[in-house]
Amino acid sequence: MAEVGVALNQVYTKDGQREEKVTYIKVVAWRELADELSALPKGSPIIVDGALMYEHWKDKKSGDDRSTLKVEAQRIVCVARPGTVTKAPVSVTAPSVPDQDAKAATIPDTVTDAPDAPDEEDLPF
Structure with missing residues (x-):
């Protein structure tokens, strides 16, 4: 994990x-996908496909309610920065729907045609 x-x-x-x-999001990965995620250099641009997990608990020291939202990764794609070609570690953890295997098989090993980021003036916020 x-x-x-x-x-x-x-x-x-x-x-x-x-x-x-800047918003920080916790991403959890299992098995082979965890190995690939751990091997990525810090700051690598990635796309994460997965399910949201909501966790809540009581803090043992204060007794306060705590909660967090995480993404349980089902697939992680390493995105090429503009002007570069990057080997994309594409994986799917135990698919719950048989069609996911076919969908994952169509993802290329490299991502070179990712769109450039929009100009700052074009952003809606």
């Missing part, structure tokens, strides 16, 4: 000033 924090960076312009909002 591997659990990593993935940073989701949102860059936008507000009142003529460049703003950036």
Whole structure:
């Protein structure tokens, strides 16, 4: 099992000033997918396909209710940065629907045609 924090960076312009909002999302992976996720260099751009998991518990020290939202990864694709070609570690953990195997088999080993990021002025927020 591997659990990593993935940073989701949102860059936008507000009142003529460049703003950036970073949200950290926990991603959990199992078996071979966990090995691939752990082997990625920090900061690698990835696409995660998976299910949301909501966990809640009582803090043992304070007795306060705590909760977190995680993504249980079913597939992780390493995305090429513009102008580069990257070997994409594509995996699917135990599919719950037989059609997922066929869907996963159609994903290419490299991602070279990923769209460029939009200009900051084109973002809606």
